[in-house]
Amino acid sequence: MDNQYDMLSPEALGKIDREVAKYPADQKQSAVMAALVIAQDEKGWLPQETIAAVASYLGMAPIAAYEVASFYNMYDLQPVGKYKLTVCTNLPCALSGGVHAADYVKQKLGIDFNETTPDGKFTLKEGECMGACGDAPVMLVNNKRMCSFMLPEEIDKLLAECK
Amino acid sequence: MLEIEIDGKALQVADGSTIIEAAHQLGTYIPHFCYHKKLSIAANCRMCLVQVEKAPKPMPACATIVTNGMKVFTHSDLAVKAQKAVMEFLLINHPLDCPICDQGGECQLQDLAVGYGESASKYEEEKRVVPDKDLGPLVSTDMTRCINCTRCIRFTAEIAGFMELGQAFRGERAEVMPFIGKTVDTELSGNLIDLCPVGALTSKPFRFSARTWELSRRKSVSPHDGLGSNLILQTKHDKVLRVLPLENEDINECWLTDKERFSYQGLNSPERLTRPMVKQGGEWKEVDWSVALDYTAHALRDVAKTHGGAAIGGLLSPHATLEEMYLAQKLLRGLGSENIDFRLRQNDFSADGKRQGTPWLGMKIADISRLDRVLVVGSFLRKDHPLIAQRLRQSAKRGAQVSVLHSADDDLLITLAARAIAAPSQLPVMLAQIVKAVSQLKGVAADAALAGIAVSAEAQAIAQSLVSGSNAGILLGNFAQQHSQAATLHALGRQLAVVLGGGFGFLGEAANSVGGYVVKATPGATGLNAAAMLNEPRQAYVVLGAEPELDCADGAQALATLSKAAAVVVLSPFKSQAMLDYAAVLLPVSPFSETSGSFVNAEGRVQSFYAAAKPLGEARPAWKVLRVLGNLLEVAGFEHNSSEDVRAEALGGNPDFVAGLDNGIDGVSLNLAAGVSGLERVADVPIHFADALVRRAPALQQARDSAAPTARMNAATLAKLGIGAGERVRVGAGATVILAAELDAGLPDGTVRVAAAHADSVALGAMSSVLSVEKA
Amino acid sequence: MALIDTINPLLTTGWAKGDAGWSLKDYEARGGYAQLKRVLASKMTPDDVIGEVKKSVLRGRGGAGFPTGLKWSFMPKAAPEKYVVCNTDEGEPGTFKDRDLLRFDPHSVIEGMIIAGYAVGAKLGYNYIHGEIFEIYQRFEAALDEARAAGYLGEKILGSDFSFDLFAHHGWGAYICGEETGLLESIEGKKGQPRYKPPFPANFGLYGKPTTINNTETFAAIPFILGMGGETYLNLGKPNNGGTKLFSVSGHVNRPGNYEVPMGTPFAKLLELAGGMRGGRRLKAVIPGGSSAPVLPAEVIMDCTMDYDSIAKAGSMLGSGAVIVMDETVCMVKALERLSYFYYEESCGQCTPCREGSGWLYRVVHRIEHGQGRAEDLDLLNRVTDNMMGKTICALADAAALPVRSFTKHFKSEFEYHIEHKKCLVDPEVQRAGSGFFRASSVTGAA
């Protein structure tokens, strides 16, 4: 078998190795979630070759890695904009402006949920409960940065910050 | 043992049984989809919900372990209500396409829906549509019908050994699929069709060709490898349209290999020989049977008269039935020839005359699953014996240690305890090392011939594994049997088993690899073996069921020799261009599906079968053809009225197992010499090219396992030759062929692997040889 | 950060400095790791530790309220390889306490897990952290590094014979991984599809080995329980409902946030702590234990105290302690539609009743909300929920069914009005205004 995982950078592989080290030696597959996140961070999304590369690096069947990549919400199996904004609209947030915040972003960017702005900068997603309902409205930027109390001024600030 | 009650009936069940197993014991049916006795328990379909006394909720019978005193109700209101609820959920998104579904009439969902479904669903939303998947040439998909029971996924991961299918996405959008762009390539893929309880996975070759109730069914036996899988042939208008496994826990369990399941397509091949043909003045003519038989008898009698019986050679396919082989050898012997052999791919015949009996598996097939230490020597196990590989895979999961000694490190999808991969010429000495190491570990004096041998680390590791258990088995595969020092491997394997106090035997290459010995389809004391017959050309040959250019150890030589023979009589279900070139007469005989007969499998079990269909065209069962030839040639003892008569005569009765099985061997002088210069050929016989029938099965020929041969070498060998993977190379001994070079990290240094039994590599000649490889 | 207030600060003692107080030195200054040291130095036996936890009647804070000491005592003694797993996959709508626990006081959870490891004989632990709070995961990893450097984790901790290491594993967006066996599958690098139980994790857990799995808040309580003694802890609350509990209050209150109060505190008191009803509007309904718990109408919840037994008696569940407050501007059909969508979206898809039923429920509620309801729809919802409940591998199917059953039961007339008039009882403008952007009246801690 050829080294399919050549497509991941040495830095990414190094990060994956650190994740692998958390688990018992015969349980490399445990690192797949983290490895897919690392790969997604590097590629912007998860093309199928990348998923296959991660699978091969961890010695698991490619479909097993695909199961994981398609099961968890925040893996992107399609290209997304430079900034992926996810707004929680679940009930607790919705009671405190979650839907209003989503509507505000939609109107500002001129896109609906699951759409990307024509310049490829923003993708908007509807999120499920992020475990931060007390901070409603909450938004997630590129899966990792949580923004709380997203009133219109805050949203404006955030969008301006995204260059 | 636990005492429980199911629907008021008391019974005793073993500790650890599930409710569904207990119910099975009583013959009580509990509806289910995801449960399958050979797969892990998923408990996801929820169809098997039953009531258990004191449990507040209905319990899944497939996953609930019984406890002493448990009272189970499979038909109570609670149970039936739960089952009906699940059935309704299963049907809301299931298409109403039973009338056009291939599963119609044999669909578990359809059957159960009638029993447990309401007449009309309250679901009025739009039904889900799931895109179909391309799983390859054998399995067709209608994924909208899938009920997500995950049996297929568990099958690939657990039985076939590699997870080729998964359930992607989640919730209502969950979809069973292979990895994007991949097909399902396991050699066991057809079992998915049987496992799928609905019409989501169906047979691609069978698709839309008949409804189940239009088919006639007949039990039969696989005509391929030495396992002798039990089959059900399904026919319509005397055409085999489908092959299903007949469950036999002692042999194939409930599985079939794809080869066994789909080779039936070859039965309907356009290359079927349907009329007798004779060559007159270089022209082929279709003639009546009487003409062809007269012609044949004449030709053979002529040769026998002019040149003596020894001028005739008989090459019999090891896939021929016991009855056919028996009559063929009897006929040839009647003509005064002892040149008879069915061991067409064998190279080393030096064990002849030294064996104490008929070589066989050395144990029951089911016993393989009981071995706790196994050494497989010289075998492309996963492709040559997929269901034995499957058994060992399950054993390994239960803790058995499997080791391998071979010339290729193909992935068996079995976690191996140890392995030694060495060039073909090194296999005997490697095995000798293992014998020596085991002897040392056991404190037994080793054979004096092994005194000067140093034990390598690999051999030591294998030995250590072997001595650590209590029930070891040594199995010699096809490659070992075809090896040019096969007798040495035999003798060493046997020694090893004796030291270990374990089992020892041969994985049978063909359907009748044991039967051929039993009926003496082997040369007599003065006769020539298969190789010698081709080395020392005869005037005439009788070829039964074989295509010597593809089925012999040296196909090129076979072709050359036969082409020069004065008369080649071929009894075959098929014709080929090669045959038309070398034969003088072609007698169309029935393949296994159109004749009665018997195969003796590797464990010595005699398995007889009847014809499932009438012979195609003017083809006739070969035993009948041979019987008439016997009469025409006035050979005594050709009075049989049925194949049963022939079998009774051949076996001296009607035993379940043949007598005289014995792997003992005496007086072999171990040949451990290993001085080979040049690239050694490692030749496998690819799974879909091993016999005339499977070579003509179109769907199998499109499978991944049917790829054209390449010249495979490891990186060091490629580098030494200055060849890059993918480059065209000229490979040759005498004649040369052009192949693509391929990197195969699992090969030993100094070897090149080129598959045999394929038109593209016939010209290379002997399977075990030294080749040269250079850039083309 | 969210607003906080307490009646009896225990778990939240360390939160006072907000994001500035999470580090090891702060934790040690608050008396952190003293209990671990005491346990190891005093040679308290594992059984002593479990005994103390049993005395406290600490009930698991993840939702089911199972007694923690009892759960720990199920771990087989002899097994060579065992695990401790912390469940911070907080995804139950309305719950946001575990995030703040890890944010402001991660070492209390680490200390709790180490002590748990000692008690059950595990050498390795994992904390599974909800994917959406990646920054908290990073902070937890930083806290782990601190603890490792200080010798609280690793080989022969603090010179004792006890070795234990702990790692963080993050989720990536799947509510079902909060279910303990789904979570274990997820750590194993698979889809988070729950396992059929039995066998329970105590016998067959992570990698098939005995495993103790508890909620973050459960582990965080352990050092405090050992510090004050099980009995004192129990007495903070009420019988059978030991200690204090964090309640995540969200929705139509003036100060949404986490509140730590003793078990048995009246709901009215909690509502008051949370600043009372937003805009002085009338309370309509409360979901007292996360979105999976049955909704209770105002008059019922106002009579409850906040503990497992009282809420159960009222017909709901204390669950994870997520209190979702809804006022008169809420359309109950719309609220249910959103929750039903959530369960439909989050069903893992393995069990037939859940995979098929969760979508069916959502579609029926959706059509009622959108003016296409049919007269027979309420019966249909009842039947479908009935057919789902108690028939699946995990409790998500029940969690999807319970809101439907309770909303349609307590607010039946609103559903009937929708079906009959093809519109809302509550004016859409009023609804929208009632759930609009809002600025909390006062915010403590840093944002």
Ligand SMILES: Cc1cc2nc3c(=O)[nH]c(=O)nc-3n(C[C@H](O)[C@H](O)[C@H](O)COP(=O)(O)O)c2cc1C
């Ligand atoms: C669908 C579902 C979601 C759950 N989500 C969580 C969760 O987010 N956090 C949690 O601690 N427990 C959750 N649980 C409960 C866990 O399965 C488990 O009972 C708990 O982690 C045990 O910890 P405890 O005994 O400390 O409460 C969930 C259960 C179900 C059925």
Ligand code: SF4
């Ligand atoms: S009840 Fe639903 S979420 Fe739980 S295991 Fe079954 S399908 Fe998955």
Ligand code: FES
């Ligand atoms: S057969 Fe038991 S749940 Fe499927």
